[in-house]
Amino acid sequence: MTTTTATKQRYLGDNPRFLAGLFMSPAVLYIIALVGFPFVLAIIYAFTDISTGNPELEFVGWATFRRVLADPVFREALWNTFLFAVIANVMVVVLATALAEILVRDFKGKWLVRFLVLLPWVAPVSLATITWLWTLDSIFSPIDWVLRQLGLITENMYWLGQPGTAMTSVIAVQTWRIVPLAAVIVMAGLIAIPSDITDAVAVDGAGFWRRMFQVTIPLLAPIIAVAVLFGLILTISDMSVVYVLTRGGPTNSTQVLSTWAFIKGIEGGALAQGAAVALFLLPVLIAITAIVLRLARRREVM
Amino acid sequence: MLPRNSLWVPRKAPFAVTRREFLYLTGAAALVAACGNGSDATTTTAAGSSTSVAPVAGGPETSFVEPREQLSGELKILLWSHFVPAHDAWFDPFVEEWGEMVGVDVTVDHIAVADVPAAIASEIQSGQPEHDLLQYIAVLSQHEPSVVDMTDVVTEAESRYGEMLELTRRSSFNPNTEKYYAFAPAWAPDPGNYRQSLWDGVGLPEGPSTYDDLLQGGSEIFASEGVQLGIGMSQEIDSNMALRGLMWSFGAGIQDENENVIINSDATIAAIEYMNELFAGAMTPEVFAWNAASNNQGINAGELSYILNSISAYRTAQDEGLEVADDILFTPALEGPETALVASHVMYNWIVPDAPDVNVAAAQEFLLHYAENLAPVAWNSKLYDFPAFPERVPDLAGWVDEDPFGSNPPDKLSVLNTALDWATNIGHPGPANPAIGQIFGESIIPVMFAEAAQGNKTPEEALTDAETQINAIFDDWRGRGLVGSG
Numbered sequence: 124m125t126t127t128t129a130t131k132q133r134y135l136g137d138n139p140r141f142l143a144g145l146f147m148s149p150a151v152l153y154i155i156a157l158v159g160f161p162f163v164l165a166i167i168y169a170f171t172d173i174s175t176g177n178p179e180l181e182f183v184g185w186a187t188f189r190r191v192l193a194d195p196v197f198r199e200a201l202w203n204t205f206l207f208a209v210i211a212n213v214m215v216v217v218l219a220t221a222l223a224e225i226l227v228r229d230f231k232g233k234w235l236v237r238f239l240v241l242l243p244w245v246a247p248v249s250l251a252t253i254t255w256l257w258t259l260d261s262i263f264s265p266i267d268w269v270l271r272q273l274g275l276i277t278e279n280m281y282w283l284g285q286p287g288t289a290m291t292s293v294i295a296v297q298t299w300r301i302v303p304l305a306a307v308i309v310m311a312g313l314i315a316i317p318s319d320i321t322d323a324v325a326v327d328g329a330g331f332w333r334r335m336f337q338v339t340i341p342l343l344a345p346i347i348a349v350a351v352l353f354g355l356i357l358t359i360s361d362m363s364v365v366y367v368l369t370r371g372g373p374t375n376s377t378q379v380l381s382t383w384a385f386i387k388g389i390e391g392g393a394l395a396q397g398a399a400v401a402l403f404l405l406p407v408l409i410a411i412t413a414i415v416l417r418l419a420r421r422r423e424v425m
Numbered sequence: 426m427l428p429r430n431s432l433w434v435p436r437k438a439p440f441a442v443t444r445r446e447f448l449y450l451t452g453a454a455a456l457v458a459a460c461g462n463g464s465d466a467t468t469t470t471a472a473g474s475s476t477s478v479a480p481v482a483g484g485p486e487t488s489f490v491e492p493r494e495q496l497s498g499e500l501k502i503l504l505w506s507h508f509v510p511a512h513d514a515w516f517d518p519f520v521e522e523w524g525e526m527v528g529v530d531v532t533v534d535h536i537a538v539a540d541v542p543a544a545i546a547s548e549i550q551s552g553q554p555e556h557d558l559l560q561y562i563a564v565l566s567q568h569e570p571s572v573v574d575m576t577d578v579v580t581e582a583e584s585r586y587g588e589m590l591e592l593t594r595r596s597s598f599n600p601n602t603e604k605y606y607a608f609a610p611a612w613a614p615d616p617g618n619y620r621q622s623l624w625d626g627v628g629l630p631e632g633p634s635t636y637d638d639l640l641q642g643g644s645e646i647f648a649s650e651g652v653q654l655g656i657g658m659s660q661e662i663d664s665n666m667a668l669r670g671l672m673w674s675f676g677a678g679i680q681d682e683n684e685n686v687i688i689n690s691d692a693t694i695a696a697i698e699y700m701n702e703l704f705a706g707a708m709t710p711e712v713f714a715w716n717a718a719s720n721n722q723g724i725n726a727g728e729l730s731y732i733l734n735s736i737s738a739y740r741t742a743q744d745e746g747l748e749v750a751d752d753i754l755f756t757p758a759l760e761g762p763e764t765a766l767v768a769s770h771v772m773y774n775w776i777v778p779d780a781p782d783v784n785v786a787a788a789q790e791f792l793l794h795y796a797e798n799l800a801p802v803a804w805n806s807k808l809y810d811f812p813a814f815p816e817r818v819p820d821l822a823g824w825v826d827e828d829p830f831g832s833n834p835p836d837k838l839s840v841l842n843t844a845l846d847w848a849t850n851i852g853h854p855g856p857a858n859p860a861i862g863q864i865f866g867e868s869i870i871p872v873m874f875a876e877a878a879q880g881n882k883t884p885e886e887a888l889t890d891a892e893t894q895i896n897a898i899f900d901d902w903r904g905r906g907l908v909g910s911g
Contacts (some may be wrong), residue, residue, distance in 0.1 A: 174905070175546040176568035176859070190897065195890055196867075261711030261719075262728050284710035286879070372660040372868075373713030374875045389543045390866035392567035392859060393901070394550070 168398035175392045187395045188403075197400060199375050200383040204359060204404065207294060207379055212354045214298040216347060219305030220340070226306065227313050244303035252367040255296045259283050259368070286376035289369050293377050297364050301357055305350040312346030313339070345419040352415045359404055380404055480515040483829070484804035485820070487519060490797055492527055492790040493581075499530045500787040503545070504560035505538040507806065508737035515805035523794050529787045538562060538662075538717065542866070545776075554778040558788040562771035563662060564851055564862030565607050566599060569907055573777040575605040578789045582610070582796045586814035593813035595850040596772040596857045601684075601909045607774035610796045611803075611810045614844035615666060615770035617756035618724055618738060619731045620749070623652060632756040633731065636674065636699060639759055644706035646730045653708045654731040655723055658700070658875040659715040660868035666768040666851075667733040668870050672696045673853060674761025679864060679895060682854040684909035686899050689892050695762070697877045697884035704878040713875050725749055735770040736838065740807050743831065751833045755840045758847035769848050772857070773810070804829075808838060858909075860895075860902040869894050 135141050169187055171180045191197050226237055243251060258265060259282040270276045282292045316339065324334050340347070362381035365371060371378030371386065380400055388397015502520065507513050517533050524531030534556070536544060541561045548554035549571045565572075575597070583589055593609035619632035623646045633639040643654040656671070657664030672678060677692035704712070711719070721738035723729040727749050732738065742750035758765040777788045795802070799812040803821055807830050812818045825842050827835045852861040864870065873891035876882040882890070902908040 172901075172905075174567060174859075176549060176572075177570040177905070178550055178552055179570075190901075193897070194894065196894070261709070261714050262723060262726065279709070279711070281710040281714065284712070284714035286881075289714070369714065370660045370716075370868075372872075372875070373658075373710075374872050374879060374881060375660075385543075386867055389546045391863040391898075392546070392866065393863060393898075394546075 165398045191399045200378040204379040208358045211297045222306040223309035248363045308350040312343045348419040485800040496527045501532045501556040502558045503556040506535040509809045512806040557784045565774045567859040569606040575608045587816040611773040613770040623730045635760040647707045655729040657715040664871040670767035673766040676763030680855045860899045
């Protein structure tokens with residue numbers, strides 16, 4: 124009996140499938156508990172009239188979604204989310220590709236530069252954004268001070284006080300935050316390009332731009348797609364940057380779905396409407412994810 | 426084109442890092458992260474700076490009344506980090522001492538005011554709240570279905586300390602359900618803070634007393650000195666408070682005393698038009714970007730001529746030895762075409778979740794103990810907190826007339842002695858119902874004013890948009906039976 128058990132244990136310990144399941148189980152449990160459960164709860168909430176003060180669930184069908192759609196702030200937040208995500212991610216792709224090109228080259232102090240580039244990503248998002256809040260302050264902004272010293276402006280820019288500059292600011296900060304992650308992903312792709320291809324291109328006498336647009340970027344396309352996917356999801360689902368910088372203001376001009384879901388659901392108390400707002404982009408995000416991953420895979424197997 | 430495994434980094438690739446390099450990198454990153462997070466031993470002030478503080482010296486002794494019943498177990502309290510840090514330095518030992526006397530283990534958690542609504546919402550929603558007693562400085566009426574009725578506490582407090590102020594009653598009582606969803610033993614006035622040296626220069630040494638004064642004097646100061654005034658139009662608490670005061674003083678309001686929506690009126694249009702003029706003449710776009718600390722920071726930095734705020738900005742200036750402290754004086758609510766009213770700057774609403782394992786008896790007895798000690802509360806908040814049971818603080822008028830905390834001149838706070846004549850509750854002339862709370866939380870009023878001031882919409886369009894949202898919110902809460910049907 125003892126021998127049989129010992130044999131079975133040895134067999135289980137040597138079984139890669141068992142080990143894979145064992146090692147993955149904490150991650151699966153984590154995802155179920157901290158992502159899956161709240162996600163299902165949000166779907167349930169969105170079809171009820173639950174409020175922060177009353178946990179009772181009374182199902183109201185699509186009424187909550189209809190109420191949300193009738194809200195002019197929601198429509199503004201939806202447009203802002205689109206603008207915010209698209210512009211930020213275009214900038215992320217351009218800057219991350221350029222940065223990755225620089226960082227794969229050899230130069231003195233590369234270690235320090237890489238560390239500094241990664242800093243926005245490793246710093247806690249709220250802390251980093253508060254730093255930007257001070258930097259963009261209406262009265263004490265050091266950016267304004269520099270611009271004044273250079274004679275470029277005569278009065279402060281009020282970065283977060285005017286709709287145009289406020290949206291520019293939140294896009295810039297979000298770009299600054301996500302570029303390091305995208306740059307690391309693109310760097311991994313650049314390094315993986317077989318050296319015989321780059322050598323052949325060099326021998327053929329292709330210049331920098333030709334190599335970039337006709338060789339490097341096509342080869343990197345699946346990797347860039349992954350970076351875009353991460354960037355889009357992080358931009359659409361994260362509320363920290365907008366909430367800390369503007370709370371959606373001025374006049375809801377930077378209000379995005381994630382902040383509006385929080386303000387509506389938690390600060391306003393209309394939890395069901397907050398859940399409906401939060402879920403609104405879920406089908407869009409699923410579609411984007413599927414398309415991007417499909418495109419990436421197609422390019423990969425070509 | 427790329428093989429599937431091509432993403433694996435070759436061992437000698439330029440990006441490859443050794444284990445040692447990896448440890449350096451992650452260690453440095455962790456250090457950076459840690460530098461940004463460790464602030465447990467400090468208190469955050471309204472001005473946003475962090476500082477360690479000691480309780481205020483002197484003041485009235487705390488008194489103790491035996492609880493009405495034998496207490497035991499634990500009492501966990503969640504409340505804001507007070508804008509006057511000395512209050513918290515006094516409050517925590519005060520609670521602990523009470524716990525020892527009555528045999529209750531007490532824990533007090535202070536969090537930043539902006540984090541309180543989310544913390545309370547999640548605790549109530551969980552059905553198993555972490556804290557037995559929760560406090561916030563604005564409307565909590567939306568939690569009415571899930572909190573203990575505090576009628577018993579209010580009745581007991583009134584029998585001991587006299588009638589509660591109408592101002593705080595309307596901030597904690599729902600007349601439709603006849604339930605005290607909160608106990609509101611204290612509040613804070615919201616006077617005008619002005620720089621005397623600047624207003625003296627425009628012939629108003631005692632500061633503006635009407636909205637006309639504010640417009641004319643403020644515009645003149647801005648034109649001559651380049652110093653703007655600051656009535657916020659941002660999506661934050663102070664802007665919400667200030668603009669409601671402006672509306673009431675112009676004869677406008679969100680609801681009437683029977684909770685009917687009345688925002689669509691000529692008076693609201695007049696208030697919006699006034700604010701457009703004030704913005705054009707005396708302010709800059711910074712007021713659209715403010716957070717709750719911005720007006721404090723602005724006046725203490727000498728960048729604002731007038732703000733509508735509690736005395737916390739002034740106390741910060743005093744504590745930090747800023748020259749501007751002596752130059753800051755106070756005015757009552759400004760007279761508008763109809764009246765002179767402002768919202769109480771904060772309302773201290775304490776709620777007890779209606780959930781299993783909540784120590785209701787200890788929470789309610791502690792609140793009675795707190796009400797018993799409203800004099801030390803006022804003193805240790807450096808006269809920021811005012812009592813809802815004025816009989817408990819008979820010396821308050823004297824303290825205010827001659828500030829024991831070193832004001833120059835000593836009587837500069839004396840205007841606060843008239844605060845009950847010009848302060849009212851959020852929701853005036855009706856109660857602070859959940860619809861009013863949601864409108865406050867979603868900053869619909871500041872957005873309405875800001876849309877017109879920025880020229881994005883006419884006053885009529887901005888009002889129509891706001892009214893649409895407000896009607897939807899009232900309808901929703903009316904359907905739940907928490908708002909009167911008019």
